[in-house]
Amino acid sequence: GAVVSQHPSWVICKSGTSVKIECRSLDFQATTMFWYRQFPKQSLMLMATSNEGSKATYEQGVEKDKFLINHASLTLSTLTVTSAHPEDSSFYICSASRGSETQYFGPGTRLLVL
């Protein structure tokens, strides 16, 4: 099956710093990638949809200037949390579609902002 990786798997940072999370499709080209966020004991919530070579589409309530998404190639999308604060601490998960009906999810990145 298709494999999606994320890096780093976990990160701890100080408040006010920026953190970049990478999402890679390892064995297929992803026309669309999605970024989700999951808080403890809650379900996944979509943050944004990213298509290669175009601007990401953000869900209502998600600040595009705070969560910068770059989808520079068909195998890589990045999410940068700028000026992170403790309330941004969460589990960030990406998924990728290769143009088929199935999406494949990465293992997630746990962010802790102190």
Added chain:
Amino acid sequence: DAKTTQPPSMDCAEGRAANLPCNHSTISGNEYVYWYRQIHSQGPQYIIHGLKNNETNEMASLIITEDRKSSTLILPHATLRDTAVYYCIVRAVDNYGQNFVFGPGTRLSVLP
């Protein structure tokens, strides 16, 4: 909002079949039924999907009712490693650019 309803939790004895129900009474004719699961602190894992016929793979079987308003995911011989939250999701065929909408899912506990 999610278009599916699932029981919040279920228990299953190890080695027995786990039958996880899902209601999707408003499903459209062009929507697939997908099942994913999420083991603690991991990303969701694809299990199976179907349109109207029953499906089986190495992980599970998917039984869809004739009117397509409900389905059941069957894990034939549950193991402790099957303990996870199981999500039933519907999404339109050919809408590859659309995200999956996750509801709260069913927390399956496989007991020794």
